[in-house]
Every structure is written in C-alpha cells, then in structure tokens.
Amino acid sequence: MVTNSKKKTATPPRRSAPAQDRMIESLRHYIRAHGQDLLKDPNVSSVGIGQKVRNGTRGKQIVLQFTVSSKVAPEAMEALGTNRIPQTITVDGFEVPTDVVERSYTPHFRVVAEVRKPERKTRLNPVVPGASVGGVSVSAGTIGCIVFDKADGTPYVLSNWHVLQGPDGDLGEAVVQPGKFDDNRVSLNRLGVLRRSHLGAAGDCAVATLDPSRDFDRKICELDVVPEELGEPELGDKVIKSGRTTGVTHGVVRRIDTMVKIDYGGDVGERIIGCFEIGPDADNPAVDGEISSGGDSGAVWLFKQSNGRPSGIIAGVHFGGEDDSDSDEHALACLSSSVFEKLDISLQRPAPEEVTAVRGYDPGFLGEQIDLPQLTTEVSGDAVRLEGSEVIPYTHFSLALSKKRRFPFWVGWNIDGGSLKRLSRSGIPFTKDPRLPANVQVGNELYEANRLDRGHIARRADLLWGSLPEAEKANIDSFFYTNITPQMDDFNQSARNGLWGKLEDAVFADVDVDDLKVSVFGGPVFQDDDHVFRGVKIPREFWKVITYTERGELKAKAFVLTQNLVQIESLDLEEFRVFQVTLDEIEERARVRFPSTLHKGDKLLVSKAPAERTPLETLADIHWD
Numbered sequence: 001m002v003t004n005s006k007k008k009t010a011t012p013p014r015r016s017a018p019a020q021d022r023m024i025e026s027l028r029h030y031i032r033a034h035g036q037d038l039l040k041d042p043n044v045s046s047v048g049i050g051q052k053v054r055n056g057t058r059g060k061q062i063v064l065q066f067t068v069s070s071k072v073a074p075e076a077m078e079a080l081g082t083n084r085i086p087q088t089i090t091v092d093g094f095e096v097p098t099d100v101v102e103r104s105y106t107p108h109f110r111v112v113a114e115v116r117k118p119e120r121k122t123r124l125n126p127v128v129p130g131a132s133v134g135g136v137s138v139s140a141g142t143i144g145c146i147v148f149d150k151a152d153g154t155p156y157v158l159s160n161w162h163v164l165q166g167p168d169g170d171l172g173e174a175v176v177q178p179g180k181f182d183d184n185r186v187s188l189n190r191l192g193v194l195r196r197s198h199l200g201a202a203g204d205c206a207v208a209t210l211d212p213s214r215d216f217d218r219k220i221c222e223l224d225v226v227p228e229e230l231g232e233p234e235l236g237d238k239v240i241k242s243g244r245t246t247g248v249t250h251g252v253v254r255r256i257d258t259m260v261k262i263d264y265g266g267d268v269g270e271r272i273i274g275c276f277e278i279g280p281d282a283d284n285p286a287v288d289g290e291i292s293s294g295g296d297s298g299a300v301w302l303f304k305q306s307n308g309r310p311s312g313i314i315a316g317v318h319f320g321g322e323d324d325s326d327s328d329e330h331a332l333a334c335l336s337s338s339v340f341e342k343l344d345i346s347l348q349r350p351a352p353e354e355v356t357a358v359r360g361y362d363p364g365f366l367g368e369q370i371d372l373p374q375l376t377t378e379v380s381g382d383a384v385r386l387e388g389s390e391v392i393p394y395t396h397f398s399l400a401l402s403k404k405r406r407f408p409f410w411v412g413w414n415i416d417g418g419s420l421k422r423l424s425r426s427g428i429p430f431t432k433d434p435r436l437p438a439n440v441q442v443g444n445e446l447y448e449a450n451r452l453d454r455g456h457i458a459r460r461a462d463l464l465w466g467s468l469p470e471a472e473k474a475n476i477d478s479f480f481y482t483n484i485t486p487q488m489d490d491f492n493q494s495a496r497n498g499l500w501g502k503l504e505d506a507v508f509a510d511v512d513v514d515d516l517k518v519s520v521f522g523g524p525v526f527q528d529d530d531h532v533f534r535g536v537k538i539p540r541e542f543w544k545v546i547t548y549t550e551r552g553e554l555k556a557k558a559f560v561l562t563q564n565l566v567q568i569e570s571l572d573l574e575e576f577r578v579f580q581v582t583l584d585e586i587e588e589r590a591r592v593r594f595p596s597t598l599h600k601g602d603k604l605l606v607s608k609a610p611a612e613r614t615p616l617e618t619l620a621d622i623h624w625d
Contacts, residue, residue, distance in 0.1 A: 020062060024049060026092040027064060028257040035259035036201070036272050043068045043082035045105055048258025048277065051235065052099050058254060058279075062235075064089055064096050065255060067103040103328060105262050107162045107204065107297060107320045120221050120244060121182040123189050127214055130221030130242035130299065132178035133159055135194060136186055137168040140179025142244040142298040144317050145227045146218045147207060147345040153469030155216065156207035156345060157191065159298030160319045161199040164206040167266030169194065175208040179244075181295075199264070201274045202342040203334030204297075204319040212419050220310075222248050223302070227347055228312040230336040231303055233276050238304040239315050241331075243296030250284035251291050251301070251331060253277070253315070260332060262320060274338060276316060278331040284308075292321045292331040301333050314347075352472035360393025361412040365519055366549050373410050373521060373592040375400060383409065384440050392436070392482065395474035396465065397458040399482060402526065405537060406442045407485050410523040410592055413458040416465040417508050417516035423464050423475050430454055433480045441481045446536050455487030457522050457542075462504055485524050486538050499578045499616055500542070500561045506619045507546055507557075514549040521545040525560075525589045543586045547598060556594075556601035557624065558586050559616075577615040580623060582606060 027049050038047050050065035051058050066085055077084065088095045120131045121140075129145045141163025147156050157175075164175055176183075177191040192209035199205075210216055218226040223242050233239070237253040255277035263270045278301065280291050292299075299318045302310045316333030340346065363371050372391060375383060383390035384401040391398050397413035432441045447454055456478055463474040477483075507518055524539030531538050540562065547556040562577045583594055583602040604623060616622060 023091075023094045023096065024062060024256075026094055027062075027096065030064075030089075030091045031257050031259060032274075035274075038066075039259060039261045039272050041082050043070060043080050044261070045069055045103060046258055046260035046277075048255040048260075048275075049235070050099065050255035050258075050277070052097065053101060061097065063099040064091075065099045065101065067101045067105075067260075069102070071100065071102045101328070103322065105260055105320050105323060105332065107160070107262055107264060118247075120247075121178050123178060123183065125213075125215055126217040127157065127177055127191065127210065128217045128219065128221045129157075129227075130223070130244070132182045132244045132295070133157060133163065133191065133208075133298065134176060134179025134181070135164045135166055135169045136174045136176060136180065138163055138166040138179065139181035140244060140295050142242075142296055142318070143177070144298045144300040145220065145314070145347070146216050147340070147343075147347060148349045148469075149467065150344050150346050150350065152467050153349045154195075154467035155210055155349075156195060157210065157216075158205070158207050158300075158317070158339075158343075158345065160204045160317065161197045161206045162204055162264060162319070163298045164194050164208050165197045167264060167268045171195070171197065177214070179295075196343050198339075198342045199268070199271055199273075201259070201272060202338040203275070203317065204271075204273050205317060205334055205339040205343055207343050207345060220300070220302075223310045225302065225310045225312055227300060227302065227314050229314070229347065230340060231313040231315055232335070232337065233303075233315045233333075237315065238281060239278060239301040240304050240310045241292070241296070241299045241301045241318055243292060243299035243318065245293045245295035246286065246290050249286045249291040250281035250304070251278035252281050254279040254330070258332075260320070273319065273332075273334065275319070275332045275334050278333060280329050289329055291329060292318060296331075300336070301331075350469050352469050352476055354469070359395065360391070360398035361396075361519070362414050365414040366514075366517055366547070366554070368549070368554055368597060369595075370519060370547060370554075370597055371595040372398060372412050373400075373590075373594055375409055376591045376593060379409065379591050384436055386435055392433075394477040394480065394483070395470065396463045397474075397477075397483070399457075401436070401440060401482055403440050405524075405526050405539075406440055407526075407539065408457055408482060408523050409526075410521055410590065411457040411483060412519070412521045413462060415462045415504060415518045415520065417513065417518065419465045420461070421464045421468060421471040423471060425460060425475070425479075428476055428479050430479050430481060430484065433482050436482070442484075442486075442536055443481055446486060446534055450533075452486040452533075452538075454481075454484045457483050457485060457524075458520070459501070459504060462520065485542070486533075486536070499619060500544075500559075502619060503544060503546060503559060503622075506622060507548060507624070510619070510622070511548065511624050512550055514552065518546060518548045520547070521594075523590060523592075526591075541589065543590055545583065545586060545594070545598070547601060554597065554601040555603075555624075556583060556598050557604070557622070558583050558602065560586070560589070579615055580604065580606070580621075 046067045052061040052063045133143045134140045144158040147158045176189040197206035233253045301315045303313045314336040320332040386392045399408040399411040460478040464471040522544040525541035542561045545558045
C-alpha cells in the first residue's frame with residue numbers, strides 16, 4: 001500500500017464529543033474485526049486509531065492510521081505487492097479519514113553492551129519490577145510487575161513472551177534474574193520457570209514462577225508504587241514506565257486499538273499483536289530522546305495522576321518500538337486487560353476462601369504413580385461417599401471416612417518441603433465438613449472437659465505449602481473433623497521423645513530426599529474392643545507410611561503407634577510405643593491395600609512375633625536405608 005492521494009479534500013465537519021466517542025467505538029470494532037486482513041498487505045506494518053499527522057506535527061483530527069514500511073509512488077505499488085489505501089473508510093455510517101505514516105517495528109529485547117551496570121541489572125533479592133530478567137535462551141528484558149494466579153494465588157513475574165520464552169524457549173524452562181546478557185551465571189541467578197505465555201492478538205506476554213529462595217517486593221523500581229488496578233488507554237493519556245535499559249521515562253498515548261505486525265524471527269516469524277502506541281511527552285523529555293529501547297520489553301506503563309506522579313493503574317505492557325531505521329520515537333504496549341485475561345492472572349492475591357482449586361492427594365507428586373490405598377471388601381461398604389466417590393479431597397490431602405466409626409480409615413497427603421510456609425493456627429476453628437452429613441462426623445461433643453485432644457492425622461504443618469493463599473486454605477482445611485481423631489493430651493509429648501509427631505521432620509533431616517517431596521499415608525486402627533467414651537469408640541493404635549525417592553529410588557517406611565486407653569483419665573505415659581513395621585502389617589491391621597509400586601519401596605525385614613519387637617527410642621533408631 002502507499003499513502004492516500006495528496007489531492008486536497010474538504011475538511012470533514014467537526015464532530016461533537018459524543019459523536020466522536022461513537023466513531024472511535026465503531027473504529028475499535030472495525031479494527032478488531034478486519035485488522036488482521038488489513039495487515040496481510042506486505043507493506044502495512046500496523047493499523048490503529050490515531051490523530052492526523054501533517055508536516056510531522058500531530059493534530060487533533062481522529063483518523064484510521066496506517067503505518068507502512070515504505071511510502072512509494074503509485075507506479076511502484078505492483079513491485080511491492082501492495083495496494084493504495086483509500087482516503088476515507090466508511091464505518092457504521094462515519095466517513096473516517098485515513099492517514100499513512102512510514103514506519104516499521106521491532107520487539108524490544110535487543111541489548112547493547114554497557115561499561116557500568118546499574119543495580120537493576122544485577123541479581124536482586126528481593127526481586128523488584130523494573131529489573132532485568134530473561135529466559136535462558138533470551139538476552140534480557142524487564143520484569144513488569146508481580147502478579148498472582150487467579151486460581152491458587154501463586155505469585156509470578158510478568159513480562160513478555162519474547163523475554164521469558166522467545167523462539168527457542170519452551171514452557172517449564174528456567175528463567176533468570178538478571179537476564180543472561182547482564183550476567184550469564186544461569187545456575188546462580190535462577191528465578192523460577194516459565195509457567196504460561198501467549199504471542200498473538202491478545203499480546204506478547206508471559207509469566208514465570210518465583211523459587212522459594214527469591215523474595216519479591218511489588219513496588220516498581222524508582223517509581224515506588226505498587227500496581228493495584230488495570231485501566232484502558234485513551235488518546236492523550238500521560239503514562240510512565242520503569243525499564244531495564246532506559247529507566248524511568250514518560251510518554252503520551254497517541255494511537256489506540258492498534259494492530260501491529262512484527263517479525264519475531266526463528267520459526268515464529270511474523271505475528272500480529274493487539275496494542276496501543278505511546279509517543280514522547282514533551283513536558284518530560286527522555287535522556288537522548290529515547291522513551292524506550294532494547295531491554296525495556298516487559299515493563300508496565302502506568303497512568304500518571306494529575307499531579308504528575310505515577311498512579312497504581314496499569315495502562316499496558318511494553319513490548320516493542322521503532323526499528324533502527326525509524327527516526328520517529330515511540331513505544332508499543334499490549335493492553336493490560338487482554339494480557340491479564342489471557343494469562344489468567346490478577347494484581348490481587350485471592351483470599352483463602354476464593355482459592356478455586358481443591359487439589360487433594362496427588363498420585364504423581366513424586367514423579368512415579370503412587371495411588372491412594374484401597375479399602376478391603378470387608379469395610380469398603382462402610383465408606384462415606386462424596387459425589388459417588390469414597391475419596392474425599394481437601395487442599396493437599398484426601399481421605400476415606402468410616403460411617404460407623406466417624407473417623408477416617410486413611411488420610412493421604414503430599415508435602416512439598418521446598419515451599420512450606422509458617423502460618424499461625426490462631427483463630428481457625430475445628431469444624432465439620434459441610435459437604436458431608438453431620439452425623440458421620442465426630443464433633444466437639446467428644447472433646448469437652450477431658451484430657452482428649454483433637455489430633456490431626458495429616459499434620460497441619462505438612463500441608464502448608466504452595467502459594468500463600470493455597471497454604472492458607474490448606475491450613476483451614478486441616479481443621480475439618482474428618483482429619484481429626486481423639487488423642488491423649490500428651491500424645492506427641494510422651495516418654496518416647498515425641499517420635500510420632502517428628503517422623504516427617506526426620507525424613508527431611510536424615511535422608512537426601514529428591515526434590516524435597518514426600519507423600520504420607522496415615523490413619524487409626526479400628527478394633528472391635530476399642531474403649532467406648534461418650535458413645536464413641538476411641539482408637540488405641542495409629543499407623544503411618546512415609547514414601548519418598550532418594551537418588552531416583554522409591555522408598556516406603558511404615559510405622560505403628562499403640563496406646564492402651566483402658567484408663568482414659570489416667571494414662572501412663574510409658575504405654576506409648578512406636579514401632580517400625582512392614583507395609584504388609586499395616587494392610588492387615590488397617591484393612592487397606594497399598595499399590596504394588598509402594599510395596600517395591602518397602603524392604604524392611606522384621607520379626608513377626610510382637611513380643612520380639614523393639615520399640616523406637618529415638619529418631620536415630622529408624623531404618624531409612
């Protein structure tokens with residue numbers, strides 16, 4: 001395409017503000033519907049809503065603005081495979097003038113060598129928006145802001161696809177801070193992994209996780225503001241950003257609802273990106289006139305307040321600008337609302353009650369499929385069912401519940417030792433699970449005015465991992481009575497050094513656990529002659545199986561704790577005993593069946609005669625090998 005004819009035409013009548021607003025809205029719909037077809041012309045690099053440029057000066061007239069790689073005479077159009085752009089285009093009854101500007105674009109991830117390295121280009125802890133970042137196959141870009149997974153609240157860093165992934169990257173690959181161009185020590189600078197990305201009409205965007213070793217501060221470097229809201233840019237809006245290369249710069253929105261065609265290279269090639277365009281702010285000129293440059297990609301543009309200070313409202317995510325041959329200084333930014341919707345992220349952490357994903361026990365947690373225990377036919381009919389299943393899921397654990405005994409047959413849970421959180425239990429009530437009938441759950445009536453404690457089967461501390469909202473939800477879920485059994489008030493502080501409550505901690509302390517991940521199964525042993533107290537049979541034995549991988553080998557360790565509750569009000573502490581046993585013995589006592597993969601990890605040899613068993617005196621007595 002070439003510029004529209006230079007023949008002078010009558011100036012269109014001046015429209016009232018409401019009419020102009022309606023015209024802009026019509027143009028937005030037109031670009032969204034037809035923009036990709038208009039960009040099929042090889043000479044057209046973008047199309048958007050802008051203001052007429054005459055002799056290098058931007059006026060106030062609203063136009064449908066095209067940018068082209070080359071302005072040529074009509075006779076040269078055929079050689080370029082392009083077509084003439086009409087002087088006006090009629091949209092919903094509005095005759096809209098067009099404007100043609102010679103310009104091409106490039107993504108802003110290329111960088112140049114520097115003698116001195118600013119702080120934002122060094123390894124930071126806590127990590128801050130505005131600092132250098134990049135995928136392991138990318139040079140360097142900018143952290144835009146800290147965002148959160150809408151479903152589970154996991155914190156991420158937000159940047160561009162071409163910063164965190166690029167043509168040679170893939171989901172799950174490492175992301176480093178600073179980017180490799182600024183410091184090539186990848187293992188030292190690991191930030192997390194690429195979690196989600198998108199390159200298309202919704203934007204050039206991606207998010208990466210933050211490893212537990214890297215803290216974060218949500219305030220943007222040098223702007224000292226935390227983004228709290230998303231906004232939509234309009235022509236003339238003043239904006240500000242903090243980027244890896246040019247630092248803090250100011251701009252003015254000069255084209256909106258724009259579609260731009262950019263060549264990302266490699267196997268990706270040309271892509272069409274929805275965006276808006278930002279020009280320099282004459283009142284706040286940038287150093288060397290550059291409002292953005294290579295390495296600024298990923299930075300967020302914030303709206304400015306009337307006093308000139310940055311607001312906490314994001315206008316868009318910077319991803320590109322003019323190429324080296326273009327003298328017109330400008331920047332391109334993805335619409336923040338499109339980016340956040342596409343990546344399923346939010347600026348606010350979800351509250352624990354808003355966490356949507358209740359992920360129970362994960363069979364593939366250790367990298368090898370370890371299914372939940374199965375009840376024997378003798379007791380399977382006694383299982384409480386939720387939506388037809390005997391497996392009742394909670395956050396990070398699942399269980400099967402006995403209707404007759406009103407306690408769990410078994411509980412299975414996962415522990416991610418690398419992301420455990422320290423959370424208070426204060427103010428969290430013990431409560432019955434509202435998803436299940438109240439009469440199949442033992443409640444507070446058993447525990448009032450006696451020495452019985454409400455004892456967690458899945459330890460509360462084991463479940464507090466993942467994102468903060470996810471850990472908070474697990475904290476709450478751990479207090480459902482379905483995960484509780486009666487235990488003496490000195491259950492975990494007995495003369496046996498509290499071994500039962502320390503088994504999970506011991507495996508992390510004494511074993512080189514792969515990926516710091518452990519799965520545990522546990523529950524009471526139901527016996528016909530269990531002591532009855534307040535109409536409830538009190539279990540006097542408990543079992544636990546700890547499974548993990550060490551140097552790629554799956555291992556399973558089983559334990560039994562026995563109690564004598566004949567004299568419930570005056571129990572002798574010495575009657576607590578912890579034994580290490582085999583999986584076969586647990587199956588026989590608890591009337592469950594473990595998967596064959598778990599049995600492969602159980603190599604313990606013990607005497608079958610109970611009288612010959614030696615109880616564990618200390619954690620050092622445990623056979624981990």
